[in-house]
Amino acid sequence: xxxxxxxxxxxxxxxxxxxxxxxxxxxxxxxxxxxxxxxxxxxxxxxxxxxxxxxxxxxxxxxxxxxxxxxxxxxxxxxxxxxxxxxxxxxxxxxxxxxxxxxxxxxxxxxxxxxxxxxxxxxxxxxxxxxxxxxxxxxxxxxxxxxxxxxxxxxxxxxxxxxxxxxxxxxxxxxxxxxxxxxxxxxxxxxxxxxxxxxxxxxxxxxxxxxxxxxxxxxxxxxxxxxxxxxxxxxxxxxxxxxxxxxxxxxxxxxxxxxxxxxxxxxxxxxxxxxxxxxxxxxxxxxxxxxxxxxxxxxxxxxxxxxxxxxxxxxxxxxxxxxxxxxxxxxxxxxxxxxxxxxxxxxxxxxxxxxxxxxxxxxxxxxxxxxxxxxx
Amino acid sequence: xxxxxxxxxxxxxxxxxxxxxxxxxxxxxxxxxxxxxxxxxxxxxxxxxxxxxxxxxxxxxxxxxxxxxxxxxxxxxxxxxxxxxxxxxxxxxxxxxxxxxxxxxxxxxxxxxxxxxxxxxxxxxxxxxxxxxxxxxxxxxxxxxxxxxxxxxxxxxxxxxxxxxxxxxxxxxxxxxxxxxxxxxxxxxxxxxxxxxxxxxxxxxxxxxxxxxxxxxxxxxxxxxxxxxxxxxxxxxxxxxxxxxxxxxxxxxxxxxxxxxxxxxxxxxxxxxxxxxxxxxxxxxxxxxxxxxxxxxxxxxxxxxxxxxxxxxxxxxxxxxxxxxxxxxxxxxxxxxxxxxxxxxxxxxxxxxxxxxxxxxxxxxxxxxxxxxxxxxxxxxxxxxxxxxxxxxxxxx
Numbered sequence: 001x002x003x004x005x006x007x008x009x010x011x012x013x014x015x016x017x018x019x020x021x022x023x024x025x026x027x028x029x030x031x032x033x034x035x036x037x038x039x040x041x042x043x044x045x046x047x048x049x050x051x052x053x054x055x056x057x058x059x060x061x062x063x064x065x066x067x068x069x070x071x072x073x074x075x076x077x078x079x080x081x082x083x084x085x086x087x088x089x090x091x092x093x094x095x096x097x098x099x100x101x102x103x104x105x106x107x108x109x110x111x112x113x114x115x116x117x118x119x120x121x122x123x124x125x126x127x128x129x130x131x132x133x134x135x136x137x138x139x140x141x142x143x144x145x146x147x148x149x150x151x152x153x154x155x156x157x158x159x160x161x162x163x164x165x166x167x168x169x170x171x172x173x174x175x176x177x178x179x180x181x182x183x184x185x186x187x188x189x190x191x192x193x194x195x196x197x198x199x200x201x202x203x204x205x206x207x208x209x210x211x212x213x214x215x216x217x218x219x220x221x222x223x224x225x226x227x228x229x230x231x232x233x234x235x236x237x238x239x240x241x242x243x244x245x246x247x248x249x250x251x252x253x254x255x256x257x258x259x260x261x262x263x264x265x266x267x268x269x270x271x272x273x274x275x276x277x278x279x280x281x282x283x284x285x286x287x288x289x290x291x292x293x294x295x296x297x298x299x300x301x302x303x304x305x306x307x308x309x310x311x312x313x314x315x316x317x318x319x320x321x322x323x324x325x326x327x328x329x330x331x332x333x334x335x336x337x338x339x340x341x342x343x344x345x346x347x348x349x350x351x352x353x354x355x356x357x358x359x360x361x362x363x364x365x366x367x368x369x370x371x372x373x374x375x376x
Numbered sequence: 377x378x379x380x381x382x383x384x385x386x387x388x389x390x391x392x393x394x395x396x397x398x399x400x401x402x403x404x405x406x407x408x409x410x411x412x413x414x415x416x417x418x419x420x421x422x423x424x425x426x427x428x429x430x431x432x433x434x435x436x437x438x439x440x441x442x443x444x445x446x447x448x449x450x451x452x453x454x455x456x457x458x459x460x461x462x463x464x465x466x467x468x469x470x471x472x473x474x475x476x477x478x479x480x481x482x483x484x485x486x487x488x489x490x491x492x493x494x495x496x497x498x499x500x501x502x503x504x505x506x507x508x509x510x511x512x513x514x515x516x517x518x519x520x521x522x523x524x525x526x527x528x529x530x531x532x533x534x535x536x537x538x539x540x541x542x543x544x545x546x547x548x549x550x551x552x553x554x555x556x557x558x559x560x561x562x563x564x565x566x567x568x569x570x571x572x573x574x575x576x577x578x579x580x581x582x583x584x585x586x587x588x589x590x591x592x593x594x595x596x597x598x599x600x601x602x603x604x605x606x607x608x609x610x611x612x613x614x615x616x617x618x619x620x621x622x623x624x625x626x627x628x629x630x631x632x633x634x635x636x637x638x639x640x641x642x643x644x645x646x647x648x649x650x651x652x653x654x655x656x657x658x659x660x661x662x663x664x665x666x667x668x669x670x671x672x673x674x675x676x677x678x679x680x681x682x683x684x685x686x687x688x689x690x691x692x693x694x695x696x697x698x699x700x701x702x703x704x705x706x707x708x709x710x711x712x713x714x715x716x717x718x719x720x721x722x723x724x725x726x727x728x729x730x731x732x733x734x735x736x737x738x739x740x741x742x743x744x745x746x747x748x749x750x751x752x753x754x755x756x757x758x759x760x761x762x763x764x765x766x767x768x769x770x771x772x773x
Binding site for chain 1: 685769
C-alpha cells in the first residue's frame with residue numbers, strides 16, 4: 001500500500017498553521033474471540049488523519065471499517081499497535097480518561113438511538129451537558145444546530161413524531177453540537193433522502209472547514225464521496241488504498257492531458273494516481289542528479305524546475321510536466337540533473353509501480369518508448 | 377466559552393451539576409413517557425410496599441398484643457414465676473411468697489392475679505369454648521379502663537362475671553343478666569368491658585378471687601399467677617426491682633414495665649413462629665418489591681439499551697448512568713410509597729378494629745417502611761445497573 005497524504009486544498013488561513021494529526025493509527029491489529037475462536041479482523045493498519053480532513057472509508061462488509069472506527073473512537077481497547085487521537089495515546093489511558101477522549105469526539109451512528117421520551121432539542125442537550133456550553137447558552141446553541149440541519153420547525157418534537165431522516169439529522173446535531181475536533185460517522189446518510197443527505201454532507205464539510213474538525217466516515221453512499229478529501233478503502237481487515245482525492249484528481253487531470261498517458265483508461269489512471277506520493281522540494285534543491293541510478297518518476301504538481309545536462313540547461317519544466325522516466329526504462333543512470341527553481345510540489349511514482357503501469361498498458365509502454373527515443 | 381481559569385472551573389462545575397440534573401430528569405422522562413406501562417408497574421410496587429406495611433405492622437404489633445392486659449393495669453413492677461413465658465402461660469407461685477414483699481418499705485400495694493382456663497358451657501350451638509378467667513380482688517384498683525373500675529364492685533356478688541366485649545360470638549349472647557354455665561357453675565354476666573382478648577384466647581372474663589376459687593376448687597387461692605406491685609411515690613422502679621428481687625429470692629422474677637415489654641417482644645419474635653411468619657413475610661414483601669422495581673427499571677433499560685450505549689459512547693460515565701437508574705428506582709419506590717401510606721392506615725384501622733391488636737401507623741413505622749422502600753430501590757438499582765453494563769458503546773456502531 002502507498003499513501004497520498006497531504007493537507008487539504010486551501011485550508012482557512014487561521015487553520016493553515018502546522019498542527020498535529022487528529023488521528024494517528026500505526027500497526028494496528030485487532031482480534032475477536034479467544035483461544036481457538038480467536039479471529040484476526042485487522043491487519044497492520046496505518047493511517048494518519050489531519051485536522052480539517054473529511055475521510056471517507058469504504059469497503060465490503062466485514063472489511064474491518066467499523067472495528068477500526070470503534071478503536072479510533074476509544075470504544076474498544078487497542079490490542080496491538082498504537083492509536084493516537086487528538087494528541088492522546090489511547091493505549092496509555094485509563095477507562096476514565098478514555099471516556100474523556102470520547103467527549104471530544106462527535107459520534108454519528110447508523111441508528112439514531114434517540115430517547116423517545118425526549119424532544120429533539122433535549123436529545124441534543126444530552127450531548128451539550130458534556131461540552132463546554134453554559135446552561136444559559138444551551139437553548140440558543142441547540143436551536144442553532146437544529147436549524148442548520150433544517151429542523152428549526154421540529155425542535156420540541158419527540159422522535160416518534162419525526163421522519164427517519166429528521167431523526168438521523170437530530171442524531172447528527174447531537175454529534176456536532178459541541179463542535180468536536182474529531183467526528184466519527186458510520187453510514188450517517190443511510191436512511192436519508194437526497195436533500196437530507198446534502199444538508200448533512202454540507203454541515204460535515206463546513207465543520208471541517210470552519211472548525212478544522214477531522215471527519216472519518218464509513219459509508220457506501222457515493223453521493224458523499226465528492227465532498228471527501230480522502231478515500232480510504234479497506235478489504236479483509238487491511239487498508240488497501242488511501243487516496244487524497246484532490247491530489248488524485250489532479251494527477252489524473254495532468255496524466256490525461258499528456259499525450260503519453262492518453263491511452264490509459266480511467267481505471268488505469270486512478271490506479272497510477274493512487275500509487276503516487278506527494279513530495280515537496282525547496283527552491284534550489286536538487287530533485288535528481290545526473291549519474292545517479294533512476295528509481296522514481298516525477299510529475300510536477302506546482303512550481304518549476306530546470307533540467308541541466310553537463311552544466312547546460314536543456315529544458316525548463318512546469319506544472320503538469322514530468323521527468324525521470326528515461327532512466328527507469330533504460331536502466332541506465334540519470335542523464336541529467338533536475339533542479340527546483342522555486343518551491344515545487346511533485347507526485348512521485350516508484351520504479352516498481354512505474355514498471356507495473358508500463359506492463360499493464362501496451363499503448364502506454366509503446367508511447368513511452370517513443371518519448372524515450374525522441375529525447376535521445 | 378470561558379476564557380479564565382475560574383471561568384473554566386465554574387463551567388466544569390455547572391456542567392457536572394447539569395449532568396446530574398439531566399440524568400435525573402432523564403429518569404423521570406423515561407418513566408413519564410410510557411405512562412401505561414409505568415402505571416401498571418406502579419400498581420405492583422404499591423402492593424409490595426403495602427405488604428411491607430402490613431407485615432411490619434403485624435411484626436411490631438403482635439408482641440404488643442401480649443401487653444394488652446398489662447397496658448391497662450396500674451403497677452410499677454410485676455412479680456412472676458421464673459417459669460413465666462407470656463401472659464397466658466405465666467407459671468405460678470405460692471401466695472405466701474408475697475408476704476415478705478408486702479412488708480417491704482418501697483411497696484405500697486400488691487394485687488395478686490389468678491389465671492385459669494374454664495369451659496364456657498353455654499356457647500352457640502352447644503359449643504364449649506375455653507374461657508380465659510382472670511381472678512382478682514374486687515376492691516383493688518388494678519385496672520385503668522373506666523368500664524372496669526365502674527363495674528368492678530359488681531364482682532363482689534357471688535357467681536358474677538364481667539365479660540370482655542371482644543369475646544367471640546361462639547360464646548353466644550353476652551347480654552348483662554344472662555346466666556351462663558362455666559365449669560359446671562351458674563354464673564351471671566354482670567356487665568362488659570373492652571380490653572381485647574389478645575393471646576388469652578377467644579373469650580375473657582373477670583371474676584373475684586372468691587369466685588375464682590369456686591370455679592377452680594382443685595387449685596384454690598394458694599397459687600398466684602402474677603402479682604402487680606405498686607411502689608410508693610418517688611421510688612425508682614429499676615432500683616426497687618433490683619432490691620426486691622434480692623428479697624423475693626430464687627424462683628421468682630420482677631419485671632419493670634419496660635423489662636416486661638422487652639420480654640414480651642423478645643418472646644413473640646424469637647421464641648414463637650410469630651417472628652418467623654411476619655419476619656419472613658416482611659422479607660418476602662421486600663424481595664417482591666425489589667423484583668418489581670428491578671423488572672420495571674431493567675425493562676426500561678432493556679428497551680432503550682442502544683440509547684444508553686450511545687450515552688456511554690458520547691462520554692457519559694457509568695456513574696452518571698447509574699444515577700439515572702438509581703433515580704428511576706427511587707422515583708418508582710416513592711410513587712408506590714405515597715399511596716401505600718393512606719392505604720396502610722385504612723388496613724391498620726381495620727385490623728385494629730377486628731383484632732384489638734395495637735396496629736398503629738406511627739411516624740416511626742412510616743419511616744421504617746420508607747427505609748424498606750429505599751432498600752428495595754437501592755438493591756433493584758444495583759441489579760439494574762448490571763443490566764446497564766450490557767450496553768456496550770462499541771455495539772452501537
